[in-house]
Amino acid sequence: MRSTERPGAARYRATAARCPFLPYLGGSPTNGVLVGGPGSGKSTALLGIAEALTAWEDVAVSDIDLGSSGAGLDPMGDAIQRCATGKAAAEILLRDALSIAKARPRLFKKLGMGRNWQPSPSHPALVLLIDEYPALVAAGLFPLVSEIIRTGRKSAVTVLMAAQGASKDFLGAADPASVPLRIALPCQGQDVTRLMGTGAIAEGWVAHRLQPAEGDNPRDASVCYIRSGRHTEPIPYRFAWLDEDEAERRAQERQAAGLPQLDTASLSLAGVDLNVTLPDSVEIWTAAEDGEDTRTAENLVPLPDIPAAVLAVLEAHEAPAMTPADLIVTLKACDPAAFGDLSLVALGRALSKFGAGARAYGRERGVYYSDLLAAAANYRPRSSGEPSDRNAG
Ligand SMILES: Nc1ncnc2c1ncn2[C@@H]1O[C@H](COP(=O)(O)OP(=O)(O)OP(=O)(O)O)[C@@H](O)[C@H]1O
Ligand SMILES: [Mg+2]
8 A cells, every 4th residue: 555645544554553464455455254253343343444444545445234234334434435235236346346356457567567456546456345244145146256356356356254154154155265364253163263274273263262242241342363464373453443423533534535436447447337326225134035045944954952952051041151060960950861861071072063162151161152043053964864962972
């Protein structure tokens, strides 16, 4: 990134000095993925990233959010070029970005740019921030994103996707390991491994030990581990909190200073008309309506016995988690016939296999209701004849 005279640029330089991953996203265009469970701070992180990117005059920022109707980046809205909250609008933004990504290489020579687009105030990079990425996957739009990831980097057209998990259910065809910038907010152990690689947990990438917000308590929300080309140590960071009024004020200031405009050469070669009115449907996507997702209420698959019973126990329990020892006692009391001879080891194995193993809970270890809910939402039996988990130990 070169020119920095926009309002907020000095602040951005200060932030960038502390968070070396940010310029990496813009200055040297990079695709990124940000993973965190419910309440982990994904939207907060995206808002912080949007704030940083919109301070520069050589990046145009667009926002796609099908899951929460754009609520996340709303406060920065004035500094964001285009915003899509419905499937039709999202498709236009993605197709336009892809067309620009494909057109730009034909301009490299003419503009003296060498082998990669050189972002500048007159020829800005384009970054698409995508919150609630799984909604976009379910809307069938992920092939467009995959193609942008494949072709856009050298044209300075990149995406940053935020999702609740790193599995195929959440990310569709996007392979998190192929995306250079990876950010893990409080999430599951299996997400850490998918995102950061096998053995990552042993190396200290322990985002699964972070606790998402609960009620009014932010706990570890917006704390994250970041892996990128220049960022390879498992060091926890926290995205700074930006209140709505201040975000709005900064966005208005930037809008008044003039937002970076994509160059007409790219636009006309790509056949993109930014003045096209986007369909402004604020549809909140739901799986049942769209028909793409098969997890509707009618065809929910039954959960294995142990996780199902633990889920029922935790549902009725007041605290967010329970120690495995307490769980055993309760399970045995509730259903002696089924769980009378259940051992701690068998319980632990069944829950880990399910994706909701015990983790830090105060000074002890506990099984979290939120983990079970998340794992249940993702649960797919490996085969229809999968045996009961009761004898897993
Ligand atoms: N750095 C922070 N300081 C204070 N509160 C924070 C911070 N980061 C996040 N929070 C709070 O934690 C909660 C969760 O954050 P956020 O909404 O960003 O998470 P999310 O992962 O987007 O959640 P969801 O899965 O519901 O979309 C919010 O109430 C937010 O206000
Ligand atoms: Mg959110």
